[in-house]
Every structure is written in C-alpha cells, then in structure tokens.
Amino acid sequence: MSWVDVPILAVFCLLIVLPLLSVLAQAVMPALFDPKAPGFGLDVSALDHALFAPRVLRSIWHSVELGAAVAVTATLTGGLFAALTQRFRLPLRALYAPVPWLVFLTPGYLKAMAWVLLMAPGGYLAQMGLLPHWGSDAFFGLGGLVLVHTLSLFPLPAFIIGSALTGLGQDIEDAARLSGAGPWRIWLRINLPLLLPAIALSLIATFAEVLSDFGLAATIARSAGFGVLTYGIYAAASDYPVDFPLAGAEALVLLTLILLVTLGDRLLRRQGALRLISGRSKPSQRHELGPWARWAWAAVIVAIGVLAIWLPLGVILVRAFTATLGAGLDQSNFTMANITQTLSPDAPALSSILRSFGYAALTALIAATIALILAARLDRAGPNLRASVTGLALGTIAIPGIVLGFGYILVWNRLPGFRDWPFPHYGQASLLVMGYVASALPYCLIIILTAVGQLAPSLTDAARLHGHGVAARLVKVVLPLVLLSVITAVLLTFIRTVFELPISQLLVPQTGSPVPPYVVRLLGHDDDGLASALALVCMVGAGAIAGLGWRVAQKHLTFAAKERPQ
Amino acid sequence: MMKRASLGLALLLSTAALPAAAADLVLYDALDFAGHVAEAFTKATGVTVDVVEPGSTGETLGKIAAEGNNPQFDILWVDGSAVFERLMQDGSVQAIPADIAAAAKFNDLGKALMPASMAFIPTGASTTAIEVNTTKVAEADYPKSWADLAKFAGAVAAKDPNLSGPAYQWLAGFFQTNGVDAGKALLAEVLTNKDLSGLGSGGKINKAVLTGDAKVGINQDSSIIAKQVAGEPVVAVYPSEGSVALPEGLGIGAKSQHMEAVAKFIAFVTSPEGQAAMQDGDDTDFFFIPVIDGVKPKAERPAVTFITLDDKAASEHETEWKQWYKDSFVPQ
Numbered sequence: 001m002s003w004v005d006v007p008i009l010a011v012f013c014l015l016i017v018l019p020l021l022s023v024l025a026q027a028v029m030p031a032l033f034d035p036k037a038p039g040f041g042l043d044v045s046a047l048d049h050a051l052f053a054p055r056v057l058r059s060i061w062h063s064v065e066l067g068a069a070v071a072v073t074a075t076l077t078g079g080l081f082a083a084l085t086q087r088f089r090l091p092l093r094a095l096y097a098p099v100p101w102l103v104f105l106t107p108g109y110l111k112a113m114a115w116v117l118l119m120a121p122g123g124y125l126a127q128m129g130l131l132p133h134w135g136s137d138a139f140f141g142l143g144g145l146v147l148v149h150t151l152s153l154f155p156l157p158a159f160i161i162g163s164a165l166t167g168l169g170q171d172i173e174d175a176a177r178l179s180g181a182g183p184w185r186i187w188l189r190i191n192l193p194l195l196l197p198a199i200a201l202s203l204i205a206t207f208a209e210v211l212s213d214f215g216l217a218a219t220i221a222r223s224a225g226f227g228v229l230t231y232g233i234y235a236a237a238s239d240y241p242v243d244f245p246l247a248g249a250e251a252l253v254l255l256t257l258i259l260l261v262t263l264g265d266r267l268l269r270r271q272g273a274l275r276l277i278s279g280r281s282k283p284s285q286r287h288e289l290g291p292w293a294r295w296a297w298a299a300v301i302v303a304i305g306v307l308a309i310w311l312p313l314g315v316i317l318v319r320a321f322t323a324t325l326g327a328g329l330d331q332s333n334f335t336m337a338n339i340t341q342t343l344s345p346d347a348p349a350l351s352s353i354l355r356s357f358g359y360a361a362l363t364a365l366i367a368a369t370i371a372l373i374l375a376a377r378l379d380r381a382g383p384n385l386r387a388s389v390t391g392l393a394l395g396t397i398a399i400p401g402i403v404l405g406f407g408y409i410l411v412w413n414r415l416p417g418f419r420d421w422p423f424p425h426y427g428q429a430s431l432l433v434m435g436y437v438a439s440a441l442p443y444c445l446i447i448i449l450t451a452v453g454q455l456a457p458s459l460t461d462a463a464r465l466h467g468h469g470v471a472a473r474l475v476k477v478v479l480p481l482v483l484l485s486v487i488t489a490v491l492l493t494f495i496r497t498v499f500e501l502p503i504s505q506l507l508v509p510q511t512g513s514p515v516p517p518y519v520v521r522l523l524g525h526d527d528d529g530l531a532s533a534l535a536l537v538c539m540v541g542a543g544a545i546a547g548l549g550w551r552v553a554q555k556h557l558t559f560a561a562k563e564r565p566q
Numbered sequence: 567m568m569k570r571a572s573l574g575l576a577l578l579l580s581t582a583a584l585p586a587a588a589a590d591l592v593l594y595d596a597l598d599f600a601g602h603v604a605e606a607f608t609k610a611t612g613v614t615v616d617v618v619e620p621g622s623t624g625e626t627l628g629k630i631a632a633e634g635n636n637p638q639f640d641i642l643w644v645d646g647s648a649v650f651e652r653l654m655q656d657g658s659v660q661a662i663p664a665d666i667a668a669a670a671k672f673n674d675l676g677k678a679l680m681p682a683s684m685a686f687i688p689t690g691a692s693t694t695a696i697e698v699n700t701t702k703v704a705e706a707d708y709p710k711s712w713a714d715l716a717k718f719a720g721a722v723a724a725k726d727p728n729l730s731g732p733a734y735q736w737l738a739g740f741f742q743t744n745g746v747d748a749g750k751a752l753l754a755e756v757l758t759n760k761d762l763s764g765l766g767s768g769g770k771i772n773k774a775v776l777t778g779d780a781k782v783g784i785n786q787d788s789s790i791i792a793k794q795v796a797g798e799p800v801v802a803v804y805p806s807e808g809s810v811a812l813p814e815g816l817g818i819g820a821k822s823q824h825m826e827a828v829a830k831f832i833a834f835v836t837s838p839e840g841q842a843a844m845q846d847g848d849d850t851d852f853f854f855i856p857v858i859d860g861v862k863p864k865a866e867r868p869a870v871t872f873i874t875l876d877d878k879a880a881s882e883h884e885t886e887w888k889q890w891y892k893d894s895f896v897p898q
Contacts, residue, residue, distance in 0.1 A: 035634040035656055055893070121777055225764055225897025238620075238628035239728055348601075409632050419636055427592075427638045510592050510616040510638065521621055526769045 008374060008389065015438040016396050019407025022415070024255070026248030033244055033414050046245030050253055056246070059227040060253060066142065066228065067210040070149040075202040077150055078157025079195075081304055083187075086165050089286045090298040099305040100155035106309065107499035108152050108215030109516070110535050113523055114312035115139075115148050116220060117319055117532075124315065127328040140224035148216060151308040153209055157202035164198035165191075170285055204265045208258050212400035214502040218520060229254045230402050230502075237406045238506070244410075251403045258399075319532035338533035348512070349534050353541065356515040359429065360497035360542075363436040364490040370437070371444035372486060375452040376478050390449070393442040401439055405506035408435050427510045435503040440496065444489040451485035452478065487553040491546045498542045589614040590827045594630065595643040596623040596731065597814060598849035606843040607834045613827050622767060623649075623731030630658050640822040641831060643689070645786075645851075646731040647813050648738055648880035650685040655881070659817035662687045666829050670836040676857030678874060679813045686815030689835050690844065690854030693809040693870055694736035695802040697723075697783040697790045699775045709782060711806040712744055715756045723762045723771045723780035726896050728888050730767060732786045732812050737887055738880035739810025743873070750890070757895045764896035768850055775800060786812065787870070788853035795848065795866050804870055811872040814854060 026032050027047050031039040050056045081100070084090065103111075118124050119139040125131035138144070168191065176186045217231040229250055236247035289297065319325065320338050327333035342349040378386050412418050413426035424430035455478065463473045479486065501516040508517055515538050522531035590613045593604055604615040620629045623644050630637060630653065637658045653659045661684040670687065672680065679688040696709050709715055715722055725733035741749045757763035762780050765771055768789035774780040776798055790802040816835065818828055834840040841861045845852055853867050 033634060035658075121779070222766075225760065227897075237632060239624045242628050242631035244632075406632075413633055413636055413638070426633075508618065508620060510589075510618050512616075513619075517621075521619070524621065524767065526773065 008377060008385075011370065011374075012389065012392055015434070015441065016392070016399070016404070019404055019411050019438075020399065021407075022410040023248050023251050023403055023407040026245050027252045030245035033410060043245075046243075046249045047252070050246060050249030055227065056232065056250060059229050059232045059250075060257075062142075062221075062226055063211055063229040063254075064257070066145055066149070067207040069142070069146045070153060070210045071203040071207040073146060073150040074153045074206045075157045075161075075199060077304060078154040078159075078202060079161045079199065081154060081301060082158045082162035082165055084297050084301050086162055087287060088294075088297065089288055090294060090301060092298050092302055095310075096301045096305040099309055100158050102309045103152065104155045105495050106312070106539070107501065107516070108148075108213060109219050109501055109520060110316065110499070110539075111152050111312045112148055112216050112219040113519075113528065113531065113535070114315040114319075115144070116223070116523075117315050117325060117528060118311070119144065120325075122326055124318075124325075124328060140220065141226060144224070145216060145220055145226060148220060149210055149213070151304075152216075153206050154304070154308065156205055156209065157199075160202045160205065161195060161198045164195050168194055201265060204261050208261045208265075211254065211258055211261075214400060214402050218501070218505075219523065229257075230400050233400075233406065234402050234502075234505075237409075247406060251400075251406070254400060254403070316532045316536055319529055320536045321533075322529065325528060338529045339537070341530060342533040342537050348518070349530065349537075352513055352515050352518045353534070353538050355429075355512055356498050356538065357541065357545070359433055359436060359514055360494045362433055363440055363497045364493040366433070367437045367440040367444045367493050368448070368486050368490045371441060371448045371489060372452075372479065372482075373474065374445055375449040376474050378449065379452045379455075380457075390445075393445045396438075396442040401500065401502035402506070404439060405435055405503040408503075408507055426507075429509040429511060432504065432507040432509050432514070435507050436497050436500060439500065439503060440493040443496070444493055447485050447489040447492070448482060451482040455481055484553065484557050487549065487557075491549050494549075495542055495546050498538065589616040591615045591640045591824055591831060592618065592638060592819075593641045593643060593831075594618045594620070594626055594639040596621070596626045597643055597645070598851035599844045599847055600643050602847060603835060603840060603843045606839070607831060610834060610839060611830055613830055615831070622729050624729045627653075627731070631656075633658075635820075637819045637821055639819045640824050640828050642817045642819065643814070644731055645692070645812055645814050646735050647679070647681060647686065647688075647815060647875060648735060648877050648884060649731055650815050650817050651681070651683060651877050651881040652884060653817065654683055654685040657820050659685060660820045660822070661685065662818060662832075663825075663829075666832055669833060671859045672857055673859045673861075675811070675855065675872070676859075678872075679811060679857060681877060686813070686817040687832060687836075688813040688857045689816050690814045690857055691811045691872070692732070692786055692788040692814070692851075692854055693804070693812050693872065694732065694739070694784060695787040695790060695804050695809070697771060697775050697785040698801050698803055699778065699781060700799045700801055702778055702781050708801075708803055709805075710803070712740060713752065713807075714805075715782065715784075716752065718782050719756050720758045721762070721781040722756050722759075723765060723774040723783035723785075724757055724895070725768070725771060725784070726764045726766065727891050728896070732768070733784075734884065734888065735810065735812045735875065735880075736784065737891060738883070739873075739875050741887070742810065742876055742879070743807040754894065760895060760897040764892075772798070772800070786850065788867070789850040791853045791866055792848060792850045795853075802868075808873040809870055810875045813857075814851070 022032075027050070028042055028044055029040055030043050030046050031037065031041050085096065116123070119131065119136055120126070121133065121136045123131070123136070126133075126136060139147070172190055172194070173186055176190050181189070212230060214230045214234070217228045218234070221228055222231060233247050233250045233254065236243045236250060288294075318329070321335065322329075322333045323335045323337065324333060341347055342353075344350065374389070378389055408431060409426065412421075412424065412431050419426065424434045459481070460473050460477055463477045468476065499516055501520065504514045504516045505520070508514070513521075515534065519531045519534055522528070522534065593600065593615050595617065596619065601617045601619070604617050608614055618639070620626045623646065626642075626644060627649060630639070630642065635657055642653070642659060650659060654661070664684075667680065667684060667687055670676070672688075675691060676688055679691060696715070698708050707717075709718065727734035727737045744752060762774055765774065768786050771780075771783040771785040772789060772793050775783045776793075787802045787804075790800055793800050794802070816832060818825075822828055835844070836858055838861065841856060841858055844854065845864055853864055855863055855867065855870065
C-alpha cells in the first residue's frame, strides 16, 4: 500500500467505519455518549439485555422468521417469473417486461402505504366487499408482511436466477430432450440442480434484504405491532427516554446476522466458479406453448405484475385524486385538492420535493465522482487493497441505513472535534447529503468499477506517455470510455436517494424535511390523501428526470458501433 | 452536448439543495399550530424561524436526547410538564429567565401551571378524557369515572405513553388520582386487548373508536373535540376522579445563542395576536384551553376544572412507568 491509498481509506473510515463503530461500541461501553458523565467503562449489561430481554428476543425472532419466510416465497416467485419470461413465448409482454425494474425502483414504504389503503378495515377492498374483517386482521401481521415483502423483493431472485438461466444455454436441455425427457422432467432433473447455486444466492440475498429493511418495519410492521430489529434500533435511539446502549446492542445483533448470511453468500460464490457454463453454450430459446398453457402462464405472470406494481401504483393514483378513503371510488369523492395542495408554491410539500430532488442530484454527482476516482485508482492498486475496499463496499450495502444514520448523529453532534466542524454539520443539509453519499457510494463503486475493469491499461499508459497528468487521464481518457456506466450510476443513485427513508428520517435538516420522512409523517397522521399525492408527484418527477437523462445519454452515446471498423 | 445537458440538469437541481441561510430561531415542536404560529411571528416581526417537526412528541424528545449535551434548538414547544422537568435535569433546556416569564399576562390557570423550576412557560392546556362513540354506547351506559372503564374491559383504546407525550401526562395523573398499585391493577383489568392499548397517536384512538373496534378510548380531549366539530359521533366524558391539566409548554434550549429572538417569540405567543394564530385551525391542538388573561377558548371547547400534577413524582418515575406500560399493554 502506498501513501496515495491513504485518502481512499480515509474516505471510507469517515463515511462508514467511524459512524458504525460509534454505534456498535455503545453495546459494551454504555456511558460513551452519556450527556453528564461520558466514559469508556466496559459493561455488557446492554448486550445481555438485548440477548435475553423477551421483547428484544421476540423482535430478533420476528426478523429471522420474516426473513426466512420471505426468502422462500420471493425466491419461488422470482424464479417462476424468470423461468417463464425467459424460456417461453408469452403474450402481453408489455404488461410484465418492465415490472421487475419498476418494482425494484419503487420504495418499500410506498408499496406498503398502497397495501394498507387496500387492506385496512375501511380500505378499498373492504368497501368493495372483497375482504372480510378477518382478512384485514390477518394482513396486519406476519401474513401481510410476507405478502408485501415478497411482491417487493421478487425482482432480486428474478435477476439472479434469470442471469443464471441465460448462462445455462440450450445444449444440456436439447441433450435431455433427445434422450426422451419431457419438459417437466427437464426442469426438475436438469435445470433445477444446475440453478441451485443461483437459488441459494437468491435465498441469502432476500433474507439479508428483509433483515435490514426499514420501510415496511416503520409502516405495516409498526401499526401491526410486529416488532422487528430495525424498528427496535430506531425506537431505542429515537423514542424518549432513549436507550443508546440498547440500540447499539440491537445493531450488533442485526449486523452479526447479516454478516453470517453474507459469509454464506461468499462461500456460494466461490463454488459458483466451478459451474459448467461455458462460452460455447448455445443461447437459450423461448419455447412455444400450447394455447391454453400460453394464456394460463401469461395470466400468472401478469397477476404477479399487477399485484407487485400496477395495483399499488393504481391505489396511490386513486387516493391522490380522492378526498377521503371512506368514500372510496364514489364519483363525488374525486378531487384535485391533494394534487393542488402538493403543487402549491407556498405549501411544505412542493418545497420538500424540490429539496429532495436537489439533495439527490447533489448526492448522485458526488457519489459518482468519488466512485470514479476510487475505481480508477483501485483498478491500478494491489490486489489486497482492491479486495479489501470492494469487500468493504459490498459489506456496506448490507449495513442498514438506520444504523448508519444513527452513527452519523453520534459522530457529528457528539464527538468532540467533529461536532464543531462547520461543514458538514449536524442539523444541516450537508450532513444529510454526506449520509446519502455514504449509502450510495458502494452501489456506484460496483457499477463503475466493473466498467473501468474492462479498460485496457495500454490506453491510460499511452496518455501518460503523451504527458497527461493523473487528473487529465481520468477526465479525458477514462471518463469518456465509461460514461454510460457513470450515467447509469448517477441516475440509479438519484432515484434511490429521492426515496431513501432511514437516513432521511434521522438526519432531517433544520431547514426542512425531504420527501420520505414527510410522507411517513403524513401517513402517521392518517393524512393518506396528501401522502399519496406527494408520492405520486415525486415518482412522476423523479421518473421523468431519470428517463430524460437516460434518453439523452443513450442517444448520444451509441458512437461505439459507428466508429468500429467494418 | 449530452454532457453539458446532464451537467446543466444536475446543476439546476443542485441549486435547490443549496443550504438556505440559517434562520434566526430553531423551533422543535410536535403541535399542530406551531408552524402556523411561526409564520405569523415571522410576518409580524421579521424574525425567521426554522420549524423542525420530527414526528410524535416521543420522537421529538428522542431527537433531543440523541443531541445530548449539544442541543440544536432554541425553542421546544410540546405537550407535557413532566417531560420539561426531566429535560431540565438532563441539561437540554434552561430555566425561563424571570423577566420573560413576568412579561406574560397569565390567567389563574396559567399562574397555576407555571412550574417552580421555570423549566417551561405554559402557552395553553388540555386534558385527557374518555372518548365515547355515541352510536355504540347508550347515554345511560357512558362511563363516568376511570373505574367505570372496567365495564368496557377489552374494548378500550389507549395510547402508548412511550410514543405520546399527552399519554404519559395522563398515566402519571391517573396514578396520582387512583393510586399507583390500584391504578396498575385497574389498567390490567381494563386493557386486555393489546391491539387497542398500544396505539401511537390521538388520531389512531379516534379511528378505533369511530370504526367500532373500540367502544371507548382514553384520549386527549382536544382531539375528541376536533372530531366532534368535524361532525363525527363522539363525545368527551371527564372522569369523576378529576382531570390533570396537560400544559403545552415552551422551553428554551440550554445552549441557545439567540435569547433576544427567543424573548420576542415568547412575547408574540403570549400576545393576543399569537393566541389568535394558535386558534386559527381545526386540528386537535387548536382546541386548547387558554392560559392568558382575557383570551377565550374556541366556542366548542367545554370548561374543565383541573387538579395539578405532581411533576416531581411524574418525572422521577417516568422511565419505570413507561417501561411497565410497554411490557404490560404494548404488542410485542
């Protein structure tokens, strides 16, 4: 490691390691942030409380139970979705093709909001007589959480299993068919065993996602009284009287669980390297099905799409344009009032949207820039540094935003030295943006690092021989070549950040709230009409900005084909 | 071209995020009218206010606790008197300077609510009452006292004092009027349905009572009155054991650097103009009982006679009683 690597590690320490340590250390040093007599005394009573108090134990059990159930249901749904859409020619493609991406980009708490509007005792389904009272009761508990999580997370297994299916090719299937195996037998005896590593990876990734989720924990789980670990951390750190040591101990338990599944994931990835897939595989074909099977399976896929995205979006749309939930779809109930209130120039809703868009744009630019510099530097760094920073980045994805946000308060409002720094400063937008950058950086780094890794070293070497410095090489050679992935990273970060909940909730600037905590607060006050209107306007706006950016990028970045010699 | 377009777009968006110049005052609150009053204050005096509303009273106090010995607010405006005593002990708020307190023209209730510790200055009051759904309970069967709630065991909606400031004031007052042990025994008999006894806000109590999930609820009276005014079939019954006043108080941040602006804000709130702004709305908190001489409550609010809460006992037992409530009545 050389001295140039020091800034890289310093950035990571400041953004991630230090806040994380200040949360976790309290589990064993409860007086660390005591307002009157801070100290470093060791005391494991908080940890003891976290591991043996019935309430905390129950929340650990709830998290694990929910995670395990959703891992299975989401993997089954995602696997089915991937298999059907990739291997069979089905009608109505336009209705389901964009579904995984739309679901992936719609935040959990908005989907949760839509489902609550549907399933609440006085909600839309009950009004239409489609939902008995017991159905509503069952929804506000494990059953409803599994349903909403499954519909919300199935794209992850669909992506993982889908890419494994693509890699599987056609050869093996053809060989089995020539040997007389029927379609069901081929799937059960050939494809399924070959897909096992991808299935296991899906199970693990979904489990970890559920464990670190805060969106559903703060909405459906909270109103159902179904305590989970992430909400426990939030409550311990933010409900008066606060219990920081307990929050630290719960965070430690949560991270240990996530670390365990991530280790499982790494073990599987190693095994994955032994797979049979070769570059010579014939690409798979989409099979034709009989007319009945064709429409039956299409109905299944469309139903998944409808439940996962079209129905929730429809509910938000309807609620945004109606006065009360109680009057349902009655014609007289329709109104523009919520939208007008959201868009009125002196209302807090519009300024929260503009603020969120601004913070998100700033975050996307900063995170992508840091990621680009890091990627270029890491690409030339030794394998150890590369492995450790990539490992750290992947690990950070697993750190729940709620833990990171809590750490930011501790470091920037309590630690001597940090709390007096003018910039970033707790209570100001600067710290919120820094928190956003920390949570976005790992994704940006992975997207951009993949692209930078494909560049031949000779390109930058040539530039260096022509006398270009480090900065010039980065801007004039590397950036233009990886621009498309940089833009992908910027746009994804933008959308994710506009809807980021946990860090926004903990680091709300004094100048005003960004959209996510405002939406959740409106929901808490049963002001779901305005919450829906705000979410709708925000989704349309963010989608339009990202879509426009993407179109512009695609239009101007297809030069590769033109310039390639024929 | 593409680069310039996306850069332009990004810059345009970024300007929205540029931190606005810091305001003269930072107000933390969990009251419906606070934002409206702050606006009126800025209009009247030119002093700007950043209004920070982290959520419920519990969440607001939690944010203050996370800030520890480095509180970021100049003014805190929430329901509850015991909480201010505790914040004073923790060094989050400072005593109200005598000249600022003396300038307010309190009525008798206001004078009674002004704490000896000067931890806060009262700006209004409400109390806790029994919310009854008039379509589900016949008038002859209305509960008259806390003890009568035993007849509605399992059908009583209540707030978790861990989430709601007013709910803790009620719990502490209830223990004062009914005795701690007898009170605990009564609640254990009444609150047998955890789906109803761990609710997070007055709005949720209203909902439970209006949908019929609960026959009666324990709720802040201004929240019941606000629903009544909106035309819902509910009524507030004041228990015969007596009602403990729930002051909405205004405290000053221990590290506030803006005492002059703070004094102006308090002077505005206790002026007729400020009181008018506090009544200019239909949400729960707008239906407070005035503590300033000559100010009348909104027409729909009935008069209540109060007993005074023993703030010392309430703040001493806060953690213990809240934990007991959580362990006994909040779903796991």
